[in-house]
Amino acid sequence: MARLVLLGTKGGPSxxxxxxxxxxxxxxxxxxxxSIIIDCGLGVTAGMxxxxxxxxGLTDVFITHYHSDHVLEFGGLLHTAWTAGLDxxxxxxxxxGLELIWxxxxxxMEFDIxxxxxxxxxxxxxxxxxxxxYHAKTPDPVxxxxxxxxxxxxxxxxxxxxxxxxxxxxxAVGKSVTFSGDTRYVPALADFARNSDVLVHEAMLAKGVEHxxxxxxxxxxxxxxxxxxxxxLAEDVGRIASAANVGHLVLHHLIPPERNICNDxxxxxxxxxxxxxxxxxxxxxxxxxx
Ligand SMILES: [Zn+2]
Ligand SMILES: [Zn+2]
Numbered sequence: 325m326a327r328l329v330l331l332g333t334k335g336g337p338s339x340x341x342x343x344x345x346x347x348x349x350x351x352x353x354x355x356x357x358x359s360i361i362i363d364c365g366l367g368v369t370a371g372m373x374x375x376x377x378x379x380x381g382l383t384d385v386f387i388t389h390y391h392s393d394h395v396l397e398f399g400g401l402l403h404t405a406w407t408a409g410l411d412x413x414x415x416x417x418x419x420x421g422l423e424l425i426w427x428x429x430x431x432x433m434e435f436d437i438x439x440x441x442x443x444x445x446x447x448x449x450x451x452x453x454x455x456x457x458y459h460a461k462t463p464d465p466v467x468x469x470x471x472x473x474x475x476x477x478x479x480x481x482x483x484x485x486x487x488x489x490x491x492x493x494x495x496a497v498g499k500s501v502t503f504s505g506d507t508r509y510v511p512a513l514a515d516f517a518r519n520s521d522v523l524v525h526e527a528m529l530a531k532g533v534e535h536x537x538x539x540x541x542x543x544x545x546x547x548x549x550x551x552x553x554x555x556x557l558a559e560d561v562g563r564i565a566s567a568a569n570v571g572h573l574v575l576h577h578l579i580p581p582e583r584n585i586c587n588d589x590x591x592x593x594x595x596x597x598x599x600x601x602x603x604x605x606x607x608x609x610x611x612x613x614x
Contacts, residue, residue: 326355326499327613328522328574331371333606335526335555335579336536337393339366344607345581347371348393351503351524356474356496358383362503364398372401375609379405386468386476387418388505389489390425399429406449407440415454417468417476419488423455459488463512473497479516481507483554491516499614502570506577508553509560514567521614523570524606527558529594532580555579558591562599573603574612 332347339346348365352372359381361368373379382405387395395418402414416422430437430450440446460466460480469476475495483489483506491513493502502517504525517523528551537548556564558575565573573595580586588605595603604610 325613326353326497326501326521327611328353328501328524329371329375329377330524330574330576330606330608330610330612331375332365332367333576333578333608333610334581335393335528335577337366337391337396341582343581344583345578347608348396349577350397351576352377353494353501355494355499355501358474358496360384360386360494361401362386362492363388363394364396364401365393366396368397369401369404371608375611379408380410382410382414384469385414385416386492387416387422388492388503389419389483389486390421391486391506394506395425398425399433402426402453403429403433403437403449406446406452410452411447413452413454415456417456417458419490420457420459421488422457426453426455458490460490463510465493465516468492477516479513481505481513482510483507493517493520501614502568504556504561504564504576506554507556509556509563511564511567514564517564517568517570519569521571522574522612523565523568523572524574524576525561525564526556526577527561527575527591527595528555528579529558529586529590531590532578532586535580535582535585551579558594559597562595562597562603565595565599565601565603571602572612572614573599573601574606574610575603576606578606
């Protein structure tokens, strides 16, 4: 069995009113004896512990792209795992730039890291983390990991103006889960996600775009354009799920996250126009066994 826990399901970086989708993007995947984090939005560290997974058991971290709502707590997660007693190497995977993000985090925390090594006898932090860079020039999938039946692949999605943004697929023990990452509607994603047990796809409702723009007070046209050109409407997400023949579609990175603006029935109604399979509207802490 594999278990996915959605730690943060809100689209975008801001924290506003507490609710079902309060925290930015992060997920925990427990599969084939591994304890994997996918994306490190704010709250990932506490979310992992709250979900029942010790930080010292962390085995792998994957980042889909470098918008802050996916990477802001990357260093904080690894540093906190280290202070909790992490004693094995953790491979971390991301598009080009991750080595610099990690290096600069360690520099920023140099004082604390040095003092804990001296005062508490901790091992050095930097060697506990091994950074692997992945990159694809075309939408053809690339393999990130192939280790005793545990396979991870990445497909370049379409999330302008960011070039290096990816969907990720995990296969192990006869189970599969695909994460869309942040992307506009990319029909080829259906091939990448083909027959996944679970597809975790970002989703947006047109009503949510209006709401997000209104929240800026200035009614920012540029935000509206960004949302419409870089993210996926729920009906299109249903199209991907149908074409991919997935077992369970899970909506994630919700725009809007507020259920008093768009409730679960409204999300389901949009998806059901193009997908008649099982669909869940993600919320923080949601557990999906498959
Ligand atoms: Zn995002
Ligand atoms: Zn993004």
